[in-house]
Every structure is written in structure tokens, then in C-alpha cells.
Amino acid sequence: MPGGRGAPILRSEISEIERAFPITEKYLPKAASETIKEHGLWQIEFDGTYTITTVDHKECIFVTWEGDIALCAIQKAFRNGEINGFEKPVSCHLFPIRIYPEKQKDTFFICYEEIPECEGGVSRGKKEHIPLLEFLSHPLARALGKERSEQLIESFKSL
Numbered sequence: 786m787p788g789g790r791g792a793p794i795l796r797s798e799i800s801e802i803e804r805a806f807p808i809t810e811k812y813l814p815k816a817a818s819e820t821i822k823e824h825g826l827w828q829i830e831f832d833g834t835y836t837i838t839t840v841d842h843k844e845c846i847f848v849t850w851e852g853d854i855a856l857c858a859i860q861k862a863f864r865n866g867e868i869n870g871f872e873k874p875v876s877c878h879l880f881p882i883r884i885y886p887e888k889q890k891d892t893f894f895i896c897y898e899e900i901p902e903c904e905g906g907v908s909r910g911k912k913e914h915i916p917l918l919e920f921l922s923h924p925l926a927r928a929l930g931k932e933r934s935e936q937l938i939e940s941f942k943s944l
């Protein structure tokens with residue numbers, strides 16, 4: 786997907802990404818390996834936030850291909866039992882929901898980012914009656930804690 790920036794990551798996730806790289810390297814295409822050699826695994830953006838490096842401002846360096854299907858190499862290694870305790874960056878896991886913490890307050894803005902690439906998931910969710918927040922309950926619990934994520938899901942059910 787073309788775009789200016791890679792996936793946002795937390796500072797605390799940098800060490801996890803560095804730990805994951807040697808394990809996932811075997812899944813990565815040559816162009817991603819060359820990009821990593823030249824630019825590293827992650828970037829600091831102009832606003833001081835961190836992102837994962839991309840290949841020519843398109844796909845993430847951790848994209849791995851199975852035929853014409855793009856998968857996350859970190860998640861693939863996690864599912865294969867090669868990585869413990871880190872499934873993928875939490876912002877990726879939550880997408881298409883974005884969570885923005887408010888500075889100096891224990892509150893968050895939560896946004897749904899609607900993009901055409903998610904249309905297949907939206908159609909399936911409608912067909913199978915799976916609300917997005919319930920589908921994302923696991924990453925929501927990662928981001929907000931179990932109790933808070935359950936409160937959020939319950940409050941949406943009552944709408």
C-alpha cells in the first residue's frame with residue numbers, strides 16, 4: 786500500500802521488533818532485507834513518534850508473501866511458535882481502530898479509520914454479525930487492559 790509512513794510503534798516495542806527481526810528474516814523478500822540494511826528497522830518521524838521502515842514508502846519491511854497474499858512476518862513467526870510474547874505491534878493489531886492517548890490524562894481518543902482495503906472485512910463482519918470492537922477484543926485488551934476494553938465493548942453494545 787503506498788503511503789508516507791510505516792506502521793506507528795511504541796518506544797517500548799522497538800526492542801521487541803529488534804528481537805523479532807533475526808527470527809523473521811527468512812520470511813522477508815530481498816527488497817525488504819536491502820532496505821533494512823540501508824535504513825534500519827524503525828524510524829523517528831518529524832513529530833518524535835516511531836514507525837516501522839517501509840520499502841520505497843510502500844509496504845512494511847515485515848510483509849511476507851504467500852502467493853498474492855501479504856502477511857505479517859512477525860505474526861507468522863508468532864503463530865509458528867518461533868516468537869513468544871509479541872504478536873505484532875499493537876497499532877497493527879488494532880487497525881482499523883486507532884487509539885490516541887491524551888497527554889497528562891488517563892483518557893484516550895478512539896477512532897475508526899475507514900479505508901477501501903478493509904471492505905472485505907467490513908462485508909464479512911456485517912454478514913456474520915461480528916461487531917468490529919468484538920473482533921478486536923484481544924488487541925483492545927492489549928492496548929487498554931482487559932477491564933477497560935470490556936467496558937468499551939459493553940458501552941457500544943448498548944448504543
Ligand code: SF4
Pocket residue numbers: 792837845846847848849856857858859860873874877878
Ligand atoms: S502488521 Fe506486520 S507487516 Fe503489517 S505493518 Fe504491522 S509489522 Fe508491518
